[in-house]
Amino acid sequence: MVGEKTIKLAINGGIGFGSKLTSKQLLVLAQYMNEEDELEVTTFQQLYIDIPASKLEEAKLAFERVGLAHYPVGNFVKSLRTCNFCKGELEEGMPVAKEINRLIAGKAVPFTLRPAYTGCPTACGEPLVNDIGVIKRHNDRYDLYVGGKAKGLDAKTGDLFAKEVTEAELYMMIDYLIDTYASNGKKREQFGKFVHRYGLEKLIAGIKAV
Template identity: 60%
Template sequence: MQTKKYIPLAVNGGIGYGAKLKPKQLAVLGQYLEEESEIELTTLQQLIVQIPEEELDEVKRRFDEVGLSYYKVGKFVKNIRTCNFCKGEEEEGMPVAKELNRRIAGQEVPFTLRPAYTGCPIGCGEPLINDIGIMKDQDTYELYIGGLSKGRDARPGKLVRANLEPEELYDLVDRILDIYRENGKKREKFYRFVDRFGFEKIIEELEAV
């Protein structure tokens, strides 16, 4: 008897204010999970589910229909973590967070990379203690890298640049990911890469373009 193969997917309700799911989304999830399946809830506002490989295309189609977002599991850029509440989509720059997520989530990198976004300097989305952090300040954006949230080495990220317009932000993040891919060692966590390669050297490469 052939053993059924399962593919892990990281699933959430899309980029928005906090981790929210609708009843119809939960119902669709339930259709494709076996009775004894375990669902992992991560700190990145994701559910990790195991999908039978032969059903994968159908599952993705159904997820699309009900607005569920799904991502690869492993050494990829994760979906952007966002604030749990804000004052309004346009005011807090959520369209920028959604566009940045569309551009970078799922990109392959040397090791799992966690980006975070917050719509104001209060920082509910914890951008300063994630690998890549974006903070909206009035009408522009600040970009931080190299934050770490846990352990003895916990520290805030360093400011790469402030007063960024959306297109400048997208371009800088793309180039930082390129630098990490080109120079990072296999399974080298991003904060360790920043320490080894050097924050100043990253800035030099960004400014050289």
Template identity: 60%
Template sequence: METSGKTTKLAVNGGISFGSKLNARQLVVLAKYIKDDSEIELTTFQQLYIEVEESDLEVAKEEFEKVGLSIYPVGAYVKSLRTCGFCKGAEEEGMPVAIELNRRIAGREVPWPLRPAYTGCPNACGEPLVNDIGVIKKNEFYDLYVGGKATGENARTAIKLREGLSSEDLYVTVEKLLEIYKENGKKREAFWKFINRYGLENIENLLV
């Protein structure tokens, strides 16, 4: 491959599935674009950060997509949905809903990187209660949490914003919530800080 010296950082994962997994074909393709002295960063939100030569970027994206790797922008965007192991099966745990929610929100531009999480039952293995936006499936419905923070002295669990949502209501509510954050959040303002400053009541009013 030709090398231009300039690289672009991509966030990739194996798609929204049973936890965070990669198969052999995906690893082989990734290895083609990793230099001997390069490192891959594994993030806490189930993505790999990889540096790709700008001259190889479009070809690399095509190869990644062919083997089922999902590609996301790096920076102040909504991250791909963090998921749990889905121990009871795709349909029962709401895998199609998780995939559709990720399709709708991942990669959206926001004031500061936003981490959404989803879990298919109240065990909450996907850690929805300590992420910016969390979804817990209960029977055939979904509870929505906001403002969780996993680290630091001011770490906190998320606040329940909605409960008993249908899948369609979940999509609409989360998308509207992201619009409110993008339009009213300050640059580099984390989501939990935005909730503190702007006020949950004001957010509720705009959602209605």
């Protein structure tokens, strides 16, 4: 419908071996585009597509039917960026990455938050330059980093928040970090700046009290 309001969705093929889309998925995406429309490829393993508001729910269902994941765009937790799991699904913790994504992607936060997961210390998923970064160690334990930043002249690597935690501890800590940021972050305050203002030590002390 000409002039109809559109809603931007972030799309990807979910967490798997590499960031891949099938031809079937591309065909479904194309059904919601006019010939002159464009898909925007982001640096975060997502495609942005503008959907007419009246077709939003129908489009979400169509995407889900072919295995496309969709997320809101704006001040939300983005879908989890991952490495390509080159050494295997279980060895590199793909189920853990899926569960982290299920727990946090799309949650409302003061400013867009980029989480990243990587299946071994080679760290192809660049967890140290994202807001929340997870590195799976070789002993089924996980290191958790906070406050990394890839862009800008103030780019920096994240600070170690917790070392060699269990899977259950990892979920609890990520949940705590996002809830604390959602409750205490100022409007449009980036997560790294929040960590700096709120205090890494205070955040670490808070998790010990949970």
